[in-house]
Amino acid sequence: MPEPSGRPGHATDFSYLRLAPAGEARKPALDATVADTADLAYSLVRVLDDKGHAVGPWAEPAIDTELLRNGLKAMIKTRIYDARMLIAQRQKKMSFYMQSLGEEAIGAAQIMALRKGDMCFPSYRQQNLLIAQDVPLVDMMCQLFSNDQDRLKGRQLPVMYSMREHGFFSISGNLATQFVQAVGWAMASAIKGDTKIASAWIGDGATAAADFQTALTFAHVYQAPVILNVINNQWAISSFQAIAGGEATTFAARGTGTGIVSLRVDGNDFLAAYAVSKWAAERARGNYGPTLIEWVSYRAGPHSTSDDPSKYRPANDWSRFPLGDPIERLAQHLKHLGAWSAEEHTQVQKDIEAEVVAAQKQAEAHGTLANGQASSVATMFEDVYKDMPWHLRRQRQQAGV
Amino acid sequence: MSKTASNQSRPMTMIQALRSAMDVMLGRDDNVVIFGQDVGYFGGVFRCTEGLQSKYGRNRVFDAPISEGGIVGAAVGMGAYGLRPVVEIQFADYFYPATDQIVSEAARLRYRSAGEFTAPLTIRMPCGGGIYGGQTHSQSPEALFTHVTGLRTVMPSNPYDAKGLLIAAIECDDPVIFLEPKRLYNGPFDGHHDQPVVPWSKHPLGSVPDGYYSIPLESASVFRPGSELTVLTYGTMVYVAEVAARESGVDAEIIDLRSLWPLDIDTIVASVRKTGRCVVLHEATQTSGFGAELATLIQEHCFYHLEAPIERVAGWDTPYPHAHEWAYFPSPKRVGDAFRKVMDESPGRPGSGFAASGKRGG
Numbered sequence: 001m002p003e004p005s006g007r008p009g010h011a012t013d014f015s016y017l018r019l020a021p022a023g024e025a026r027k028p029a030l031d032a033t034v035a036d037t038a039d040l041a042y043s044l045v046r047v048l049d050d051k052g053h054a055v056g057p058w059a060e061p062a063i064d065t066e067l068l069r070n071g072l073k074a075m076i077k078t079r080i081y082d083a084r085m086l087i088a089q090r091q092k093k094m095s096f097y098m099q100s101l102g103e104e105a106i107g108a109a110q111i112m113a114l115r116k117g118d119m120c121f122p123s124y125r126q127q128n129l130l131i132a133q134d135v136p137l138v139d140m141m142c143q144l145f146s147n148d149q150d151r152l153k154g155r156q157l158p159v160m161y162s163m164r165e166h167g168f169f170s171i172s173g174n175l176a177t178q179f180v181q182a183v184g185w186a187m188a189s190a191i192k193g194d195t196k197i198a199s200a201w202i203g204d205g206a207t208a209a210a211d212f213q214t215a216l217t218f219a220h221v222y223q224a225p226v227i228l229n230v231i232n233n234q235w236a237i238s239s240f241q242a243i244a245g246g247e248a249t250t251f252a253a254r255g256t257g258t259g260i261v262s263l264r265v266d267g268n269d270f271l272a273a274y275a276v277s278k279w280a281a282e283r284a285r286g287n288y289g290p291t292l293i294e295w296v297s298y299r300a301g302p303h304s305t306s307d308d309p310s311k312y313r314p315a316n317d318w319s320r321f322p323l324g325d326p327i328e329r330l331a332q333h334l335k336h337l338g339a340w341s342a343e344e345h346t347q348v349q350k351d352i353e354a355e356v357v358a359a360q361k362q363a364e365a366h367g368t369l370a371n372g373q374a375s376s377v378a379t380m381f382e383d384v385y386k387d388m389p390w391h392l393r394r395q396r397q398q399a400g401v
Numbered sequence: 402m403s404k405t406a407s408n409q410s411r412p413m414t415m416i417q418a419l420r421s422a423m424d425v426m427l428g429r430d431d432n433v434v435i436f437g438q439d440v441g442y443f444g445g446v447f448r449c450t451e452g453l454q455s456k457y458g459r460n461r462v463f464d465a466p467i468s469e470g471g472i473v474g475a476a477v478g479m480g481a482y483g484l485r486p487v488v489e490i491q492f493a494d495y496f497y498p499a500t501d502q503i504v505s506e507a508a509r510l511r512y513r514s515a516g517e518f519t520a521p522l523t524i525r526m527p528c529g530g531g532i533y534g535g536q537t538h539s540q541s542p543e544a545l546f547t548h549v550t551g552l553r554t555v556m557p558s559n560p561y562d563a564k565g566l567l568i569a570a571i572e573c574d575d576p577v578i579f580l581e582p583k584r585l586y587n588g589p590f591d592g593h594h595d596q597p598v599v600p601w602s603k604h605p606l607g608s609v610p611d612g613y614y615s616i617p618l619e620s621a622s623v624f625r626p627g628s629e630l631t632v633l634t635y636g637t638m639v640y641v642a643e644v645a646a647r648e649s650g651v652d653a654e655i656i657d658l659r660s661l662w663p664l665d666i667d668t669i670v671a672s673v674r675k676t677g678r679c680v681v682l683h684e685a686t687q688t689s690g691f692g693a694e695l696a697t698l699i700q701e702h703c704f705y706h707l708e709a710p711i712e713r714v715a716g717w718d719t720p721y722p723h724a725h726e727w728a729y730f731p732s733p734k735r736v737g738d739a740f741r742k743v744m745d746e747s748p749g750r751p752g753s754g755f756a757a758s759g760k761r762g763g
Contacts (some may be wrong), residue, residue, distance in 0.1 A: 121478070152515045162514040169481060170514035174505040180471055181506070184478025191434060191460050191484070198478070210498070214471035221466055383512045384551050386519075386574040389619065389663035 002242030006314045014322050016247075017296065022046035022269075023056025030283050034261050041252035041262040044296065047271035052332030058275045065339045067112060071270050072330045072340065074132035075104035077352045079327065081131060082301075084356050085144060089305045093368035094144045094158045100125045102268070102300030102318060103233055105326035108132040109273030110199060110229070113281050114167070120199045121169045121182035123206070124159050125231070125299075135166050137359035146374055147367035153375040153382075176202060176209035179228070183218045186226035186284070197225040197284040205236020207251055208244045216258040216292070225284035227277065228255065228292040231267065233299035238312040255292030267295030268323040270330040296323065377401040408612030412602035415586045418560035418609045419449045419525075422567035423487060425613050427457045430485060433571060435462045437472055437489030437525075446491060447527060447586060469499035473524060477506050480520040480576075487571055493528035493580060494540045507576040508551030523570045523577045528556070529637050529684050530721050531584035531594065531730060539721040541636070541685035546578045547662040547694065553618055554661040556580040558639040559589065559606035562659060565616030573618060582636035591640040592733045621665035623672065627654035630678035630743050633669060633695050635661060638682045638731065645736035651744055653680075661691060669695075670702045677708040678743045684731060687715035712739040 006012025025045040028037050047059045054062070082099035089097040100107075107128035111120070120129050130140060142149040144158040152162060162170035169185075172178055182200030189196045202212060207230060219226055230251045234241050244251075255262030261283070265276045273295070280291035300318040302309050314320075334340030367373020378401040381392050388396075413421060426433045435450060441464035444451030454462040465472045469490055476486035490496045496503070507520040530539030546554040553575050557563040563581070570577035584590045588598035589606075601607030624639055629652040632642045639657045646653040654672050658664055673679050679699050681692040696711045714731050722729050 119481075151517075152513065155515065156513050160513070162517050164514075164517045170510060170518050172506060172509075172513070174501055177474060177477075177501055177506050180474030180502075181478035181481065184475030185482045186478075187475060188434075188479040188482035188484045191479075192482075211470055211474060211501070214466075214468045214474065217466050217468065218471050218475055383516050385553075385663070386511070390666060391663060 002240065002247045004240040004242070004313065006317060008310060008312070008314060011314055011320060012317055014320065017322065018044075019322060020044040020046065022049035023059070025056070025058065027057035027279070030279070030286055031288050032261060034256055034259050037261050037263070038256050041256045041264055042250055044264050044266055045272050045276055046266040046269055047275060048269045048329050048333055052329060052336055054271055054333065058272060063271060063274055065334070065337055067274070068270065068330065068334055069339060071108050071112060071132070071274070072327065072334060073348055073352070074108040074128060075270070075327050075330065076348060077356070078104045078108065078128045078131045080349065080352050080356050081127070081137060084360060085141070086305065088144070088360065088368075092370045093364070094146065095369055096158050096305055097144070098124050098159045098304045099301045100127055102325065103231060103297045104128050105270040105273050105330070106229070106231060106267045106295045106297065109270050110227070110277040113274055113277035114197070114199060117167065117196045118199060119167050119169055119182070119185050119196065121178040121185070121201060122171055123175070123178070123201045123203055123231070124171055124173075125203070126201055127159065127161070130161065130163060130166055130168055133166050135163065137356060138362045141360055141363035142366055145363055145366070145368040147363065148373050148375055149363070149366040150375060153379045175206035176211035180211050180215040180218060183215045183222075183224045183226050186224035187218070187222050190222070190225055195285055197227065197281060199227045199229065201229045201231065203236055204230060204232040204234070204241040204246060204251055205239055205244045207254060213254075213258070216255060216260060219290040220259040223287070223289040225287070226290045227280045227284060228260070228290055230292065230294045231297060232294050233297045235299045235303070235309070235313065237303040237307060238309075250294055252292060252294035260290050260292045262292040262294070264294045264296065266323055267297035268326040268329060270326060271333065298323070408610040408614075410608045410610045412607050413560045413609040414601045414607070415557070415560045415563045415581070416447060416449050418564040419567055419581065420451065420453070421609065421611065422564040422571070423450065423453060424456070426487075426568060426571045427453060427461055429613065432483060432485045433461070433487060434479065434484055435487045435489075436465045438465055438467050438491050440464065440489050445489060447583065449525070450489070469495055469497075470502055473499040473502040473507065473522070476522045476524075477502060477510065477520050480522050481510070481518045485521050485571060487523045487525065490524060490526040492534075492538050493526040493542050494537045496524075496526055496542065503552070503576070503578075504549050508549050511575070512551060519574055520576045521574045523567070523579050525579045525581060527583040528580045529582040529584055530726060531590060531637065533723065533726060535723040536720040541580075541683065541716070543580055543661055543685060544689060544691045547691050551576070553577045553663065554580065555618060555659065556582065556636045556661060557659060558582065558585060558624075558636055558657050559604070560601050560609050561606045562616060562622070564609055565614050566618070566659060568613065569615040569618050572615065577618070580636070584637050589640045590637055591644040592730065593644065594727055616659070618660045619663050619665050621659055621668040622657045623654065623668065624657040625653065625655040627652040627676070629653060629676060630680060630740060631656060631672040631676045632680045632682055633658065634682040635659065636684065638684055641731060641733055641736055642682055645733045645740060648733060649737035649740045651737075651740040653740060666698065666702065669698065673699055673703040674706045677706050679703070679707070680712045680714060680736070680739050680743055682714045682731065682736060684716050686718045687713065688718050690715050709743050712743045714739045
């Protein structure tokens with residue numbers, strides 16, 4: 001049975017990651033076959049080298065500097081948002097929270113490579129898909145606080161957002177179900193002759209679920225226009241990625257075995273994340289079929305506010321993770337380009353802090369879970385069916401609402 | 402019935418009626434797509450989709466990998482996009498791998514997204530026994546669906562209803578579990594397995610309009626009017642109840658529920674209040690079966706009108722057997738015995754379960 005190389009009290013040996021130098025992985029043509037690209041499922045696409053320079057074939061064409069600056073700001077905003085919401089959870093203003101610390105690059109880069117109208121089927125750690133689109137934070141916070149402006153009427157755990165107009169499918173707490181739904185959505189788009197594509201999200205742990213493999217089979221059989229994202233952040237609560245079957249192979253290799261072009265990518269490298277997402281989106285939109293991307297990253301925080309990772313992994317693991325911090329890496333690159341500075345970083349952080357604090361104040365004016373200022377109880381009986389059947393009307397009366 | 406267009410009727414089996422419903426809806430609504438194991442080129446193992454792929458193309462009617470979870474999961478995604486998928490689970494006995502997608506996803510999507518996303522799916526599945534299918538081709542899992550809030554569960558008993566209800570199910574914006582009693586596909590089987598079944602072409606309910614019509618969900622039908630007791634049943638058992646009434650001489654009013662949940666409580670209550678006696682009948686296993694819900698509803702709505710305890714006839718609480726199929730299947734004799742028991746028992750009779758206190762209201 002696999003064991004992680006590090007546990008509390010002794011440091012992780014990260015050589016198991018089998019990293020490749022930046023710039024080494026080749027960039028295939030959009031119409032490349034699975035046989036032609038099988039090596040890339042065991043390699044690692046990286047653009048930023050250790051000094052923050054963009055190198056290799058995936059660095060071309062160069063990404064617009066303004067897009068990179070926006071990406072960096074979105075990552076900073078996500079991290080500040082998470083930190084503030086974590087405190088709010090500790091203050092019992094919400095029941096639960098999940099941060100995306102350390103994984104901010106992946107969703108932020110991918111949403112910038114997608115178009116309006118595309119649909120993401122997220123897992124629970126992709127708040128950056130919303131934040132990078134500048135969705136009003138107050139709307140997101142009202143969901144977290146389950147207050148009277150929560151558009152989901154207090155029905156869902158915090159972080160289980162649903163924002164159709166922002167291409168963000170309703171999150172389910174049942175892992176992996178969304179993966180095959182994304183393929184179905186993409187099939188529907190193809191059936192209708194539409195050019196919209198789907199983007200599916202799953203963690204390394206949930207790839208062990210049947211729905212993951214089913215999704216791959218359906219995506220391959222119907223050549224669905226979908227990007228299949230696997231975030232390998234090394235940990236599913238306390239289960240090391242090898243418990244999901246990652247030892248001596250890769251999660252990208254799962255796709256190769258199913259006939260899907262699959263890449264393994266440095267998930268903490270914003271430039272790689274954008275370049276590969278754009279490539280996969282072009283493949284989907286150009287009718288070249290699905291792409292599976294394994295994003296190698298690290299879950300820097302606890303699984304959720306109900307978890308204590310110091311019980312099962314070294315406390316300083318993230319600081320030793322070889323792929324570093326995605327925010328620092330992009331900031332370093334932008335500084336080389338002369339498009340970022342320490343002063344600007346401080347100023348941006350300050351501005352975003354102020355924005356988040358203001359949004360939180362506005363959201364809290366509509367209530368928090370602590371003060372019980374929620375949607376009316378009568379709404380509990382709505383939306384079970386399109387039209388309320390007699391038995392629910394009767395039960396609503398019995399509930400006295 | 403409602404929304405009946407003026408169109409020619411002709412004899413159809415239940416298979417032809419179901420196919421006709423899908424044909425009509427594929428023609429009327431570009432968002433309808435049909436898929437499942439074997440349903441495309443071949444037209445399904447029961448031939449319900451035969452000819453539809455050649456008529457509407459492989460984009461609208463197609464084969465799916467043998468993965469019920471994948472079939473329903475993909476349909477949920479298609480529904481979120483705006484399509485109206487109709488999927489076939491080859492036998493109801495095979496739906497279990499799709500449970501997460503049905504229970505946690507399709508049934509909950511409207512609620513959890515506050516109406517932003519919906520899953521207007523129809524999930525067709527042949528159910529019930531009587532075909533020597535053994536335990537994996539004979540089950541009646543309806544109670545597993547009626548327990549799931551957010552689902553509609555429907556089971557027709559004849560070609561006319563099958564078409565009208567399937568059209569209503571496809572048009573419905575809620576996910577609908579559409580159970581097809583496969584023993585009724587070719588005729589109104591009444592449980593006398595040693596006798597030939599009358600073909601639908603010789604039965605009035607086998608006369609089906611060619612075009613569009615729908616039967617509202619949540620509407621039961623009074624299949625046989627009667628005065629002495631009410632039978633609450635659905636699917637194949639409708640005909641078993643009918644023959645049991647004839648053979649026992651009990652003037653039973655047979656209510657064919659058609660929609661199991663949400664159901665037509667008014668028709669049920671009106672009948673039981675009229676007859677004062679009730680038999681609950683289904684082919685599925687008894688314990689925690691849908692009959693338990695029906696008996697409770699009668700207790701809640703009709704207690705003071707009852708002249709005798711409610712009798713329940715169901716499949717035995719065993720897996721569906723193969724060689725002993727006819728010892729398992731609720732026979733006309735078992736149903737007739739239940740009728741006589743309910744008629745014999747009245748308040749005050751020993752063993753009736755009623756105390757003759759005279760204090761009951763009514």
